[in-house]
Amino acid sequence: MEFVESLVCVLCGGAYAPRALFTCPRCGIRGILDVRYDYRAIARRLTRRALSARRELSQWRYRELLPIGPHSAIPLLQAGWSPLTLAPALARHLGIRKVYLKDDGRNATGSLKDRASALAVVKAREHHKKIIACASTGNAASSCAGMAASLGLRSVIFVPERAPEPKVTQLLVFGAAVLRVRGSYEQAFQLCQQACERWGWYNRNCAINPYLVEGKKTAGLEIAEQLAWEPPDWVAVSVGDGCTVAGVWKGFRELLELGLISRMPRILGVQAAGAAPITAAFRSGEALQPIEPRTIADSIAVGVPRNWKKAVVAVRESGGAMIDVTDEEILEAMRYTGRLTGIFAEPAAAAAVAGLRRAAAEGLISQRATAVALITGNGLKDIQSARTAAGRPYELAPDGRELEGFLQEQGLVP
Numbered sequence: 473m474e475f476v477e478s479l480v481c482v483l484c485g486g487a488y489a490p491r492a493l494f495t496c497p498r499c500g501i502r503g504i505l506d507v508r509y510d511y512r513a514i515a516r517r518l519t520r521r522a523l524s525a526r527r528e529l530s531q532w533r534y535r536e537l538l539p540i541g542p543h544s545a546i547p548l549l550q551a552g553w554s555p556l557t558l559a560p561a562l563a564r565h566l567g568i569r570k571v572y573l574k575d576d577g578r579n580a581t582g583s584l585k586d587r588a589s590a591l592a593v594v595k596a597r598e599h600h601k602k603i604i605a606c607a608s609t610g611n612a613a614s615s616c617a618g619m620a621a622s623l624g625l626r627s628v629i630f631v632p633e634r635a636p637e638p639k640v641t642q643l644l645v646f647g648a649a650v651l652r653v654r655g656s657y658e659q660a661f662q663l664c665q666q667a668c669e670r671w672g673w674y675n676r677n678c679a680i681n682p683y684l685v686e687g688k689k690t691a692g693l694e695i696a697e698q699l700a701w702e703p704p705d706w707v708a709v710s711v712g713d714g715c716t717v718a719g720v721w722k723g724f725r726e727l728l729e730l731g732l733i734s735r736m737p738r739i740l741g742v743q744a745a746g747a748a749p750i751t752a753a754f755r756s757g758e759a760l761q762p763i764e765p766r767t768i769a770d771s772i773a774v775g776v777p778r779n780w781k782k783a784v785v786a787v788r789e790s791g792g793a794m795i796d797v798t799d800e801e802i803l804e805a806m807r808y809t810g811r812l813t814g815i816f817a818e819p820a821a822a823a824a825v826a827g828l829r830r831a832a833a834e835g836l837i838s839q840r841a842t843a844v845a846l847i848t849g850n851g852l853k854d855i856q857s858a859r860t861a862a863g864r865p866y867e868l869a870p871d872g873r874e875l876e877g878f879l880q881e882q883g884l885v886p
């Protein structure tokens with residue numbers, strides 16, 4: 473916490489000393505706190521040259537910009553420094569000059585959530601907690617359980633009744649105590665909150681924990697550094713709760729403040745058409761109206777996003793845009809992204825690529841632009857959707873009679 477200056481409430485602007493504080497004491501649960509640093513001191517330390525000499529190839533290479541102690545134990549699992557891969561065939565397909573994919577499905581438990589969970593377990597250890605808890609249906613939970621296992625903490629995960637089986641299984645493998653609440657996500661969330669208060673567990677919850685978004689911002693820091701400090705024109709990020717898109721934007725803002733970059737990308741926030749309350753708020757300029765989410769992209773199926781305001785402000789500040797894509801477009805994007813790049817994205821991640829396609833088709837993104845799509849989760853997380861997208865293998869009798877016909881149909885033989 474060497475460089476942390478204060479925690480500032482996003483609602484009332486009140487500034488607090490960085491202690492074990494989660495939300496603003498004046499505004500209550502809605503008063504989300506934002507971590508502020510001493511950027512002048514950091515700028516002296518975090519120069520381009522200093523960074524290029526660092527051998528730490530993970531999000532911890534930006535330690536000065538993270539709210540952890542200089543000697544705090546960090547998980548041994550990989551978090552961050554995911555590959556940024558040039559995708560020329562995909563770029564042609566999208567009608568954009570240059571496209572990169574930042575593959576965060578390559579984090580230890582398969583999603584970008586590892587960046588936040590890695591930070592959560594560090595903070596839990598700093599506060600001498602032995603148990604970390606989380607309410608989630610998906611990637612936040614599995615990354616919390618995995619990172620906890622890596623640092624020797626127990627994890628307690630509250631999942632709603634309809635949580636997908638593969639993700640629940642991942643939790644059990646990581647040794648989490650998994651509690652399936654016979655009810656909605658909201659009810660699971662409340663139970664988790666109460667349990668944390670009662671037994672003093674560490675709460676891994678983006679809505680109230682100001683430190684988690686600091687992990688997510690490293691995706692933005694890395695994009696800039698991996699592109700030799702020349703940010704792209706656009707960065708496409710899928711949006712559920714809004715924490716990721718706000719985090720990525722915060723990363724770029726800090727780099728500008730530190731003088732490490734001299735121009736900013738525009739942010740394309742992408743929601744699924746069946747779960748797009750943030751896009752609606754962005755367009756209307758009014759307060760968010762909760763909706764009943766309906767989309768195959770379960771990781772961004774959020775009807776009552778808690779970070780909507782931060783997300784709207786981030787996209788607006790960047791001069792960017794919010795866009796919606798249908799489930800059809802998402803499934804299609806899973807297929808052509810896999811075929812044209814070899815990267816397997818879960819639906820919520822493929823949504824970012826589908827968003828780029830739509831934005832290019834609508835003329836929102838120029839054909840001469842450079843764009844990065846953040847692949848937030850690995851496709852193996854949701855095999856059911858992948859199967860819907862990719863179809864079935866060709867069934868063949870063992871005598872090989874149908875082989876030539878099939879190969880001809882596929883254009884593999886003359």
Ligand SMILES: *Cc1c(COP(=O)(O)O)cnc(C)c1O
Nearest residue numbers: 611712713714715716771848849
């Ligand atoms: C959580 C998640 C998102 C969206 O992040 P928010 O902070 O909820 O907006 C996108 N894609 C995947 C795969 C995720 O797990």
